Amino acid sequence: MTGVRAFLSRFMWVQFAAMVLLLAAGSLALASAGEARGGAVMAGKWKDALATAAFAFAAYFAIASVDYRKLLRLFALPGYIFSVVLLVLVLVAGSEQFGGKRWLWFFQPAEVAKLCLVAFIAWFWGGDREKDRWRFGFAGFAFAVAVAGIPCVLILVEPDLGSVMALAPACLAMLLCAGVWRKGLLALLAAAAVSAAAVLGAVHEAYRPGTPPEKTAAIMRYVPLRRHQAMRVKTFLFPESDPLGAGYNLRQSKMALGSGGARGKGWRRGESVRRRLLPPMGVMNDFIFCVWAEETGFAGSAVLIALYALLCASTARAAIVARDGSGRLLALGMATLVFAHVYVNTGMTVGLVPITGLPLPFMSLGRTFLATTVLGLGLVQSVSIHREE
Amino acid sequence: MKVERRAEGVLQFCALVSVFAAGFAAVLVRFKEEQIDHVAEHRAAMASQSYRYERVSGERGRIFARGMETLAGNSAAVDIVMDPAFFATMPRFARSAPQYAGDTPEDRMLAAMQMVSAVVGRPAEIDAAKVRRHLKTETSRPMTVWRNLTVAELARFVEHGDAFPGFATASRQTRTYPQGSLAAHVVGRTGRDAPPPAPDGSGRGFAEMEICGRDGLELQYDEYLRGEPGEVRTAVDARGFATRREVVDFPRKGPDLVLELDMSLQRAAESQLKGVKGAIVVLDPRDGAVRAMASSPSFDPNDCTPVFPKALYDKYASDPAKPLFNRAAGGTYAPGSTFKPATALAALASGFAPEYVYECTGAYGAGDMRIRCARTWGHGELDLVHAICESCNPYFCEIGVKTGARALAEEAKKFGFGEKTGIDLPADASGSVPEPADGGADPAGAVRRVGDVAQVSIGQGRLLVTPLQLARMVGAIGTGWLCTPRLNAALPAVRKALDVPKADLDAVRKGMFMVVERGSGVAAGAGVAARVAGKTGTAQVGAGTHRRKNTLFVAYATPAAGARRAEPLALAVIVEDGETGGATAAPRAGAILREFYGGEGA
Numbered sequence: 001m002t003g004v005r006a007f008l009s010r011f012m013w014v015q016f017a018a019m020v021l022l023l024a025a026g027s028l029a030l031a032s033a034g035e036a037r038g039g040a041v042m043a044g045k046w047k048d049a050l051a052t053a054a055f056a057f058a059a060y061f062a063i064a065s066v067d068y069r070k071l072l073r074l075f076a077l078p079g080y081i082f083s084v085v086l087l088v089l090v091l092v093a094g095s096e097q098f099g100g101k102r103w104l105w106f107f108q109p110a111e112v113a114k115l116c117l118v119a120f121i122a123w124f125w126g127g128d129r130e131k132d133r134w135r136f137g138f139a140g141f142a143f144a145v146a147v148a149g150i151p152c153v154l155i156l157v158e159p160d161l162g163s164v165m166a167l168a169p170a171c172l173a174m175l176l177c178a179g180v181w182r183k184g185l186l187a188l189l190a191a192a193a194v195s196a197a198a199v200l201g202a203v204h205e206a207y208r209p210g211t212p213p214e215k216t217a218a219i220m221r222y223v224p225l226r227r228h229q230a231m232r233v234k235t236f237l238f239p240e241s242d243p244l245g246a247g248y249n250l251r252q253s254k255m256a257l258g259s260g261g262a263r264g265k266g267w268r269r270g271e272s273v274r275r276r277l278l279p280p281m282g283v284m285n286d287f288i289f290c291v292w293a294e295e296t297g298f299a300g301s302a303v304l305i306a307l308y309a310l311l312c313a314s315t316a317r318a319a320i321v322a323r324d325g326s327g328r329l330l331a332l333g334m335a336t337l338v339f340a341h342v343y344v345n346t347g348m349t350v351g352l353v354p355i356t357g358l359p360l361p362f363m364s365l366g367r368t369f370l371a372t373t374v375l376g377l378g379l380v381q382s383v384s385i386h387r388e389e
Numbered sequence: 390m391k392v393e394r395r396a397e398g399v400l401q402f403c404a405l406v407s408v409f410a411a412g413f414a415a416v417l418v419r420f421k422e423e424q425i426d427h428v429a430e431h432r433a434a435m436a437s438q439s440y441r442y443e444r445v446s447g448e449r450g451r452i453f454a455r456g457m458e459t460l461a462g463n464s465a466a467v468d469i470v471m472d473p474a475f476f477a478t479m480p481r482f483a484r485s486a487p488q489y490a491g492d493t494p495e496d497r498m499l500a501a502m503q504m505v506s507a508v509v510g511r512p513a514e515i516d517a518a519k520v521r522r523h524l525k526t527e528t529s530r531p532m533t534v535w536r537n538l539t540v541a542e543l544a545r546f547v548e549h550g551d552a553f554p555g556f557a558t559a560s561r562q563t564r565t566y567p568q569g570s571l572a573a574h575v576v577g578r579t580g581r582d583a584p585p586p587a588p589d590g591s592g593r594g595f596a597e598m599e600i601c602g603r604d605g606l607e608l609q610y611d612e613y614l615r616g617e618p619g620e621v622r623t624a625v626d627a628r629g630f631a632t633r634r635e636v637v638d639f640p641r642k643g644p645d646l647v648l649e650l651d652m653s654l655q656r657a658a659e660s661q662l663k664g665v666k667g668a669i670v671v672l673d674p675r676d677g678a679v680r681a682m683a684s685s686p687s688f689d690p691n692d693c694t695p696v697f698p699k700a701l702y703d704k705y706a707s708d709p710a711k712p713l714f715n716r717a718a719g720g721t722y723a724p725g726s727t728f729k730p731a732t733a734l735a736a737l738a739s740g741f742a743p744e745y746v747y748e749c750t751g752a753y754g755a756g757d758m759r760i761r762c763a764r765t766w767g768h769g770e771l772d773l774v775h776a777i778c779e780s781c782n783p784y785f786c787e788i789g790v791k792t793g794a795r796a797l798a799e800e801a802k803k804f805g806f807g808e809k810t811g812i813d814l815p816a817d818a819s820g821s822v823p824e825p826a827d828g829g830a831d832p833a834g835a836v837r838r839v840g841d842v843a844q845v846s847i848g849q850g851r852l853l854v855t856p857l858q859l860a861r862m863v864g865a866i867g868t869g870w871l872c873t874p875r876l877n878a879a880l881p882a883v884r885k886a887l888d889v890p891k892a893d894l895d896a897v898r899k900g901m902f903m904v905v906e907r908g909s910g911v912a913a914g915a916g917v918a919a920r921v922a923g924k925t926g927t928a929q930v931g932a933g934t935h936r937r938k939n940t941l942f943v944a945y946a947t948p949a950a951g952a953r954r955a956e957p958l959a960l961a962v963i964v965e966d967g968e969t970g971g972a973t974a975a976p977r978a979g980a981i982l983r984e985f986y987g988g989e990g991a
Contacts, residue, residue, distance in 0.1 A: 276628070277626060
């Protein structure tokens with residue numbers, strides 16, 4: 001087949017359509033929230049997001065038309081090293097905002113690192129299992145822990161727990177699918193589950209109603225969480241405990257979403273954002289989903305989830321047609337990364353996941369994240385287009 | 390190789406997609422729970438978190454005199470208010486402006502106030518503590534910073550106000566009295582107070598201080614004039630700052646009050662009292678409509694609104710002339726000789742004939758008391774009509790003592806003395822009619838001795854009446870009807886027939902006409918285009934060096950040929966510390982009647 005015809009016939013239109021529709025929904029939500037925030041700057045933010053998306057989509061088509069194997073070969077290793085350097089740099093020279101160092105100049109290195117780590121894992125463990133046997137054994141496992149661990153730890157130090165909560169599952173899924181020393185990975189998973197359970201249990205014990213404050217302090221001394229993180233876990237366990245304090249955001253986000261009802265209040269009629277009932281700094285980022293859900297109701301949130309499901313499924317589908325392991329891993333990794341973001345972000349608004357700062361793909365105003373997501377999905381598009389006939 | 394790879398891809402795809410499906414399903418289930426099952430709770434919670442309610446008062450009803458001259462009206466005072474929400478939710482970049490510099494809303498508000506006070510031209514009436522308190526307790530409401538702007542201040546603010554977002558002008562209802570002190574005691578005055586609680590106890594949220602009646606008709610008809618309050622709903626943000634205000638229930642204006650007062654009579658009455666202490670009441674004797682009610686000294690209710698300045702209040706309260714006091718309805722005086730028509734009617738009722746003759750020798754001895762006549766050497770022999778005309782004290786002592794204290798007291802009560810008149814004013818005094826002593830029960834102030842009875846028969850002693858009661862009495866003599874005086878034209882006329890034979894009334898009237906024709910009250914009838922019947926009175930009050938004379942004149946008038954107006958009038962004039970009723974009070978009555986009916990020199 002000739003180039004253009006192959007491109008058009010193998011192009012994953014479902015993925016592209018889902019992205020465009022999500023971006024449209026995001027623009028509506030951002031326009032509404034921006035208008036409510038007040039001021040021309042905020043009201044025009046949705047245009048900034050669309051401008052970024054326009055550039056990112058240009059790159060998306062460019063990447064899709066280039067063989068992903070060539071891109072991985074050229075950029076996976078330097079990209080990974082570059083992203084780690086950026087993560088170190090942001091800790092040294094980043095600008096501080098809301099108690100965290102996440103910004104370097106105009107972008108967030110953590111978002112760049114997500115894409116680079118996924119690409120690196122796909123490149124490194126995508127090869128032939130028989131040829132590079134060590135990569136899939138214990139040594140490979142140890143190397144994987146180091147490769148994934150370094151950016152994760154650096155991101156945790158920022159601190160940006162949310163990003164790690166989305167990135168770690170993606171890495172784990174890729175490594176499992178790649179076939180890296182399964183016993184080790186499962187043990188790691190088990191260890192993570194056990195420690196998470198231990199932390200939850202300890203926090204539960206510490207903040208159970210009726211616990212004396214001395215006991216709470218004594219327990220919390222041994223729990224490796226920062227104070228605001230501990231409070232979020234506490235709210236997750238006891239949502240009604242402190243509606244005006246730590247539980248405020250959860251209460252307000254549930255109220256915003258719940259008051260939307262089945263059909264919603266109508267575009268630009270969301271009350272929580274107009275009356276600043278939701279934290280104003282979060283309505284265009286972490287809580288953008290609440291704005292959408294309040295204005296469009298259950299119908300709108302179900303449509304949005306359906307679009308995300310289509311996006312994730314179509315992205316993951318490239319794994320079936322991929323010509324090699326790295327293509328398969330890229331597709332699975334990017335799909336998991338998007339899914340994890342959507343799940344954590346929407347789940348936190350209804351108390352399924354502790355409240356944490358994490359953007360919602362195509363909806364939030366995070367422009368670095370928007371760009372890297374589009375680029376990553378472009379790579380997967382390339383996997384689909386450059387399949388083996 | 391390819392098939393194998395493909396199978397692996399399908400397997401992993403399926404595994405991953407089922408994880409996605411489970412995750413999305415869980416999220417959707419939770420959405421359904423919150424958005425479909427619990428929607429009512431969330432909406433209720435949002436409403437209670439989001440709205441503050443505020444009572445707003447309706448415009449107060451106005452008060453008009455007959456002919457719709459405004460006695461009490463409303464006007465708008467202009468204030469400058471600050472919106473706390475603006476200063477609390479200001480975006481960071483906006484704070485670079487010097488007028489909005491500051492880390493807290495309080496600092497920013499104070500800084501901005503400083504800047505705007507230069508424009509307005511006077512310092513704000515608000516200090517840091519007040520700002521703090523407002524932000525804490527009335528977060529959702531605008532804060533008044535400057536009250537009652539002058540035109541110049543308003544013009545400066547309007548010209549430069551655009552440079553100070555967060556500030557706005559607001560108008561506030563104020564009470565005005567365009568006639569100043571005219572009829573001040575009738576109209577009364579207003580103050581500011583918390584609104585009365587809703588009858589059903591439904592009051593919620595904020596309630597601004599409202600205009601409320603403090604005296605006079607403003608107090609009497611306070612509830613009527615207030616109208617129906619409305620309600621404003623303020624949508625607030627999470628911190629309680631207002632985001633939107635909307636009227637959920639519009640306030641309704643209170644109904645207006647139209648009075649029976651005749652402004653020309655009222656002006657005439659007040660001009661006659663200028664510089665003296667006293668009171669004048671003019672009634673329509675047919676139905677009790679109050680045409681004029683003046684009390685002097687007076688005050689300007691504009692000075693007492695919206696709040697009574699403490700210095701002014703203290704000045705009025707310590708003034709022995711009591712300018713705030715309505716003498717016309719609330720002041721009690723010894724009626725003096727103006728009571729003699731009542732004594733005469735009591736005597737006639739108990740069997741005396743109008744032709745009864747008594748020889749006045751200049752004094753009347755009652756027990757150990759000697760009551761002197763106005764004419765030192767006595768009037769000689771005279772009958773009832775001439776006794777009224779000459780106001781002969783011994784004649785009335787004689788017939789009064791013979792008639793008895795009980796009959797006198799009952800006659801006085803027929804004319805409504807000793808009880809409130811029922812006028813629609815708070816200052817409605819009852820006065821007092823001394824009861825005769827009864828063997829066992831002996832009320833304080835009872836008439837015991839012969840001298841006491843003689844005193845009552847000439848309107849002295851413990852008998853106390855109000856000018857309003859006197860006007861009503863003389864009106865009743867003129868028409869045969871005792872009316873309940875009223876100011877509000879919407880009230881029905883209430884009157885009852887006087888239980889007195891017509892022949893007796895005619896005899897007394899004859900005497901009273903004679904008083905004005907050639908007796909002590911000629912000054913009241915001179916040049917008036919009306920037939921005037923009257924009675925003068927001069928009451929001794931106080932003792933020793935504090936001895937004073939209150940001078941009185943009561944009259945009723947019916948229009949004569951060529952009169953400007955066709956209504957009869959009854960009037961009572963009291964001037965404290967005067968010379969005699971004939972010299973001090975009667976000319977004032979004459980001037981008022983001339984003003985009304987016209988006549989020579991009018």
